[in-house]
Amino acid sequence: MTVTGGTSNSFLTAYPAGSAVPNASNVNFAAGQTIPNLVTVKVGTAGQVAFANAVGSTDVIADIVGYFDAVPADKYNAVTPARILDSRGPTGGWNAKLAAGTPRTLQVRGAGGVPATADAVIMNVTVTGGTSNSFVTVYPAGSALPNASNVNFAAGETIPNLVTVKIGTAGQVSFANAVGAVDVIADVVGYFDPTTGDVFHPLTPARVLDSRGPTGGWNAKLA
Numbered sequence: 001m002t003v004t005g006g007t008s009n010s011f012l013t014a015y016p017a018g019s020a021v022p023n024a025s026n027v028n029f030a031a032g033q034t035i036p037n038l039v040t041v042k043v044g045t046a047g048q049v050a051f052a053n054a055v056g057s058t059d060v061i062a063d064i065v066g067y068f069d070a071v072p073a074d075k076y077n078a079v080t081p082a083r084i085l086d087s088r089g090p091t092g093g094w095n096a097k098l099a100a101g102t103p104r105t106l107q108v109r110g111a112g113g114v115p116a117t118a119d120a121v122i123m124n125v126t127v128t129g130g131t132s133n134s135f136v137t138v139y140p141a142g143s144a145l146p147n148a149s150n151v152n153f154a155a156g157e158t159i160p161n162l163v164t165v166k167i168g169t170a171g172q173v174s175f176a177n178a179v180g181a182v183d184v185i186a187d188v189v190g191y192f193d194p195t196t197g198d199v200f201h202p203l204t205p206a207r208v209l210d211s212r213g214p215t216g217g218w219n220a221k222l223a
Contacts, residue, residue: 001062002152003027004034008056015205016044021052024205029058034152036135038065038162042202063148065164066120068200074119075197078190081124082112085186088129097129097181098136105141109171112188120167120192125184126160127153132180140168145176153182162189 003012011025027037041049051060085092085106092106108114108121127136135149151161165173175184209216 001027001039001060002034002036002149003029003058003060004152006031006033006053006056006058010053010055010058012054012058012060013052013205014039014041015050015052016042016202017048017050018045019050019204021050022205023207025054031056034133034154035159036149036152036161038150038164040202042204061149063146065148066166068202074192074194075199076122076190077118077193077197079113079188081187081189083185083187084108084111084123085184087183087185092186094184097131098175098177098184099181100134100177100179103145103174103176105170105172105174106186107170107172108167108188114188114191115193116171117195118167118191118193120164121173121188122162122164122190122192124160124187124189125151125163126158126186127151127182127184128158130155130157130180130182134177134179134182136182136184137176137178138163138165139174139176140166141172141174142169143174145174149178155180 006029009030011028013024014026015022026039029035087094098104109116114121130153133154135152137148138150139146150163153159211218
């Protein structure tokens with residue numbers, strides 16, 4: 001989910017349609033900022049999800065990357081985070097920024113604990129040192145570049161986003177940059193597999209930590 005052109009500093013909440021707006025945020029943004037976040041949300045009344053904005057008004061863009069279903073399907077497998085791409089050096093084999101108009105592939109099966117049976121991968125993708133305002137799209141290798149964005153960024157900004165992407169041809173995923181050139185870092189945090197793993201259970205969002213007060217028991221900033 002991406003927000004852009006907001007009139008005020010605010011935050012957006014996605015939640016099951018038909019339920020009350022929860023005390024939770026999915027995308028926090030400054031006025032005029034374009035920023036994305038990966039959102040997993042329980043489907044509510046009439047097969048819908050609801051969106052709420054806290055202050056002012058903003059444009060909202062949503063790109064579907066997958067869904068969870070009660071029938072037999074892939075299961076989630078968590079792994080210890082492992083870096084499999086850093087274009088600033090040899091990790092992942094790029095050794096250079098990702099240039100606009102020149103998509104590049106990354107081997108994910110067999111990397112960072114992802115097995116040969118995996119169908120999709122979950123990565124924390126960070127961009128840094130971009131030469132222009134742009135966005136990066138991550139998609140299955142061998143398929144056409146979709147009309148979607150995973151990480152939107154300003155020139156020179158360092159910003160991450162969690163990405164869930166179907167694995168494509170030869171166990172790879174593709175990365176495309178829209179404008180200029182940018183360094184890309186990818187850390188695997190999990191994968192989906194048809195043979196093993198954990199079943200997902202959706203919940204209505206509930207806040208379990210807020211260090212500004214007693215929720216979660218911290219009661220102080222994280223030093």
